[in-house]
Amino acid sequence: MVSLRFRKKGTADPEGELVSVLGTSDLPTFPAVVLRTLEVLRRPESSAADVAAALADDPGLTVRLLRLVNSAGFNPSRPVNSVHQAVAVAGYGAIESMVLSVGVTRALPRAPIDGYDHARFWRAASRRATVARAFAAELHPPTASLSFTAGLLQDMAVPLLAAAREDYRPVLEEWHGGGEDLHRLEQETFDWTHCRVATWLCDHWELPPSLAEAISGHHFDHDSETPPGVLLAAPLREVEPASVRDNVVTRAVEEYGLSADQAVAILDDAEVEAAEVATLFL
Numbered sequence: 001m002v003s004l005r006f007r008k009k010g011t012a013d014p015e016g017e018l019v020s021v022l023g024t025s026d027l028p029t030f031p032a033v034v035l036r037t038l039e040v041l042r043r044p045e046s047s048a049a050d051v052a053a054a055l056a057d058d059p060g061l062t063v064r065l066l067r068l069v070n071s072a073g074f075n076p077s078r079p080v081n082s083v084h085q086a087v088a089v090a091g092y093g094a095i096e097s098m099v100l101s102v103g104v105t106r107a108l109p110r111a112p113i114d115g116y117d118h119a120r121f122w123r124a125a126s127r128r129a130t131v132a133r134a135f136a137a138e139l140h141p142p143t144a145s146l147s148f149t150a151g152l153l154q155d156m157a158v159p160l161l162a163a164a165r166e167d168y169r170p171v172l173e174e175w176h177g178g179g180e181d182l183h184r185l186e187q188e189t190f191d192w193t194h195c196r197v198a199t200w201l202c203d204h205w206e207l208p209p210s211l212a213e214a215i216s217g218h219h220f221d222h223d224s225e226t227p228p229g230v231l232l233a234a235p236l237r238e239v240e241p242a243s244v245r246d247n248v249v250t251r252a253v254e255e256y257g258l259s260a261d262q263a264v265a266i267l268d269d270a271e272v273e274a275a276e277v278a279t280l281f282l
Helices: 014-022 032-041 048-055 059-069 083-090 092-107 118-139 141-153 157-164 166-176 182-189 194-205 209-216 228-233 243-256 260-278
Strands: none
Touching: 014 157, 014 194, 032 048, 032 059, 032 092, 048 059, 048 083, 059 083, 059 092, 083 092, 092 141, 092 194, 118 141, 118 157, 118 228, 118 243, 118 260, 141 209, 141 228, 157 166, 157 194, 166 182, 182 194, 194 209, 228 243, 243 260
């Protein structure tokens, strides 16, 4: 199970920094059922029945959870039809990651904004998630669930920034038009990046420290706390130059010792699964 210790590194006042950048003290929060379920999952004595009871008030969340556990990433030997079975198949850590993912999805804007398209954003996020998990399963299996969630949520600050700041939207549009890496465009324009804002969000939402580390470090190869699956999937983007996939394959070969055929097969299989996963977040 994920540790109850939460990330407290970085700026001395992450909440204040987040309010300063977003321009509002009305920060997004998780729905009550998500908070309640996370609390249950983080109690060492909790049972599958306790998790099911926490989810009982939100059938929609339960359905999404079961669909994720029945997806190709878990590939259960038989259909999973209850929360009890889901916990047995996926484990507490994976269930917590899924509930966190749905909680973040519900906390982020859905309306179209210049530079931000909700459906396009979550299709790309789902692709990164499945690619990150697939590479993790090959390179470091214990981080597979973490890699899925970090890949899904690595850009979670982007919709909030697009909604809150008109001056951020041209940066997004330049990025989608084939510009350089988003965090470099942000650094040139502002005194922060979406990675840094995501770190403050991790503090605000009290996300597990391992997830906060993976999200905040997804663009930085020197960060030893970021799993290899997350680093390999991180360059995948909403509007993607043809060279990006080739670069992912090259890195998998040169830095992690996979063959080109292995890397291509991992990408192909994961991208098929991504289409299924994306429907759960749209």
